[in-house]
Amino acid sequence: MMNKEDIATKKNEKKYQQANECPITIFMEKIGGKWKPVIIWLLILNKVMRFNELDKSIDGISQKMLSQQLKDLEQLGILNRKSYPVIPPKVEYSLTPKGQSLEPILDAMKTWANDNVLYSK
Amino acid sequence: MMNKEDIATKKNEKKYQQANECPITIFMEKIGGKWKPVIIWLLILNKVMRFNELDKSIDGISQKMLSQQLKDLEQLGILNRKSYPVIPPKVEYSLTPKGQSLEPILDAMKTWANDNVLYSK
DNA sequence: ACAAGTACTTACAATAAAGTAAGTAACTAA
DNA sequence: TTAGTTACTTACTTTATTGTAAGTACTTGT
Numbered sequence: 254m255m256n257k258e259d260i261a262t263k264k265n266e267k268k269y270q271q272a273n274e275c276p277i278t279i280f281m282e283k284i285g286g287k288w289k290p291v292i293i294w295l296l297i298l299n300k301v302m303r304f305n306e307l308d309k310s311i312d313g314i315s316q317k318m319l320s321q322q323l324k325d326l327e328q329l330g331i332l333n334r335k336s337y338p339v340i341p342p343k344v345e346y347s348l349t350p351k352g353q354s355l356e357p358i359l360d361a362m363k364t365w366a367n368d369n370v371l372y373s374k
Numbered sequence: 375m376m377n378k379e380d381i382a383t384k385k386n387e388k389k390y391q392q393a394n395e396c397p398i399t400i401f402m403e404k405i406g407g408k409w410k411p412v413i414i415w416l417l418i419l420n421k422v423m424r425f426n427e428l429d430k431s432i433d434g435i436s437q438k439m440l441s442q443q444l445k446d447l448e449q450l451g452i453l454n455r456k457s458y459p460v461i462p463p464k465v466e467y468s469l470t471p472k473g474q475s476l477e478p479i480l481d482a483m484k485t486w487a488n489d490n491v492l493y494s495k
Numbered sequence: 496a497c498a499a500g501t502a503c504t505t506a507c508a509a510t511a512a513a514g515t516a517a518g519t520a521a522c523t524a525a
Numbered sequence: 526t527t528a529g530t531t532a533c534t535t536a537c538t539t540t541a542t543t544g545t546a547a548g549t550a551c552t553t554g555t
Contacts, residue, residue, distance in 0.1 A: 275412055275415065275484075276483070276484040276485075276487035276488050276491075277411045277412055277415050277480055277483050277484055277487065278408075278411065278412050279487045279491050280411075280483040280484070280486060280487040280491070281406065281407075281408070281411055281483075283487070283491055285402065285406050285407075286402075286406075286542085287399075287402070287542080287543080288543095290398045290399065290401075290402055291396050291398055291399050294396065294398050303501085303502090304501070304502050304503075305500095305501065305502075308502095313544095315543080315544065315545075316502080316503070316504090317503090317504075317505090317543090317544080317545090318542095318543070318544080319503095320502080320503060320504075330490075336502090339501095339552095340500090340501085340550090340551050340552045340553075341499085341500045341501040341502080341551075341552075341553090342500090342501045342502050342503080342550090342551085343501075343502085344501085344502065344503090351490055354486065354489075354490070355486065357482060358479065358482045358483060358486060359398055361478060361479045361482065362397070362398050362401040362402075362479060363397040363398055363401070364397075365401060365475065365476065365479060366397035366398065366400045366401040366404070367397050368475075369451075369472055369475070370397075370400055370401070370404055407512085408512080408513075409513095424531085424532090425531070425532050425533075426530095426531065426532075429532095434514095436513080436514065436515075437532080437533065437534090438513090438514080438515090438533090438534075438535090439512095439513070439514080440533095441532080441533060441534075442513095457532090460522095460531095461520090461521050461522040461523075461530085461531085462521080462522070462523090462529085462530040462531040462532080463520090463521085463530090463531050463532050463533080464531075464532085465531085465532065465533090
């Protein structure tokens with residue numbers, strides 16, 4: 254026999270699962286978007302990069318966007334931010350193991366794009 | 375005054391990978407977004423689906439959005455649209471080989487999301 | 496005194512993406 | 526005659542995302 258809390262829990266459970274759609278949608282919500290994949294890709298290639306280096310490497314990104322995306326990715330546990338207490342400031346970004354685990358996926362995306370979009374009609 | 379590291383950095387003039395026309399960005403432009411990945415995933419799983427079946431299978435999508443995304447994917451050569459001249463209308467959607475070639479990527483996304491987002495904090 | 500360097504933040508404007516509700520066509524069964 | 530079926534389209538509104546320009550902090554070099 255269920256008490257009120259159990260019923261509430263069960264209701265919440267159902268609702269939670271419905272809200273938590275398909276994992277591919279979740280993936281896209283987390284690391285999709287205009288800037289996140291390319292930030293991650295640059296950190297895969299270069300291992301450690303400073304704010305300005307990322308800024309210069311990503312064509313068309315603004316400092317505001319870069320800052321925002323880096324913050325998001327840090328909170329997702331995908332990258333590390335290491336700040337040195339020097340003037341002028343120095344901050345280094347690098348991938349966590351979780352971030353590094355995206356390499357095969359991004360690499361597959363790269364290959365797919367090269368094969369199917371770049372040089373095809 | 376510059377410290378040793380700064381001097382070394384400047385001297386080496388490190389060249390970082392540039393991200394314009396980056397294939398990963400291209401990939402995201404093509405099959406990223408809110409609905410395309412899940413449409414493709416459903417067609418991977420079910421092989422052939424009708425408009426209404428897709429509509430019912432994708433939580434929260436509107437007919438307008440579904441129609442638009444299907445049109446985009448068809449133009450990208452990712453899916454086939456087969457229309458039967460019957461009343462009421464019957465249209466079947468399925469993946470082209472190009473669309474099917476996305477399976478390992480989407481599968482990797484699914485795995486990554488399950489491992490790193492769903493059950494972690 | 497003043498510019499330069501680095502890693503940001505803030506306020507505001509513009510654009511892109513998505514949602515809503517309704518309508519359309521053509522036939523068929525009640 | 527009217528409702529039901531299917532695969533859409535259209536007009537309009539709302540929300541989300543991105544862009545722009547400027548400002549901040551702190552210290553060193555000129």
